[in-house]
Amino acid sequence: xxxxxxxxxxxxxxxxxxxxxxxxxxxxxxxxxxxxxxxxxxxxxxxxxxxxxxxxxxxxxxxxxxxxxxxxxxxxxxxxxxxxxxxxxxxxxxxxxxxxxxxxxxxxxxxxxxxxxxxxxxxxx
Numbered sequence: 001x002x003x004x005x006x007x008x009x010x011x012x013x014x015x016x017x018x019x020x021x022x023x024x025x026x027x028x029x030x031x032x033x034x035x036x037x038x039x040x041x042x043x044x045x046x047x048x049x050x051x052x053x054x055x056x057x058x059x060x061x062x063x064x065x066x067x068x069x070x071x072x073x074x075x076x077x078x079x080x081x082x083x084x085x086x087x088x089x090x091x092x093x094x095x096x097x098x099x100x101x102x103x104x105x106x107x108x109x110x111x112x113x114x115x116x117x118x119x120x121x122x123x124x125x
Contacts, residue, residue, distance in 0.1 A: 008060060015053055076117050079103070084124035087115055092124060 079085065083095050085105070093105030096112060103120065106112050 011056060011060070015049075015056070018049060018052075075122060076120070079117075079120065079123075085120050086122055086124055087119045088121045089119070091115075 079095060079098065081095050081098055084092070085095060085103075086092055087105075091105070091107070091113075093107050093113070095103050096106045097104040102114050102116050104112055104114050
């Protein structure tokens with residue numbers, strides 16, 4: 001996770017430098033007669049830059065999050081009676097019964113507890 005944060009900071013730095021280079025620094029002392037016609041980057045550079053930023057945001061942030069959500073949803077639908085699971089609060093248990101919105105877990109001590117489906121973090125390794 002730390003590696004991704006460093007990568008994001010590096011990419012953000014590159015994008016900021018790109019923003020400075022595409023917008024350019026122009027003096028205000030020239031008149032319209034002396035000014036050159038605007039180039040492609042003067043006209044469309046900022047739009048291209050913004051599209052690139054949103055593309056990178058999608059690749060670095062949105063896409064991995066959606067992938068994790070799909071994996072968690074798949075896990076929730078595949079859980080069945082007898083699976084050993086871990087809850088988000090760190091409780092280990094075995095699924096005794098499956099209901100629409102909850103599971104009944106049997107703990108090591110023999111006690112049972114009902115937990116929401118969303119409280120299950122994953123299967124026990």
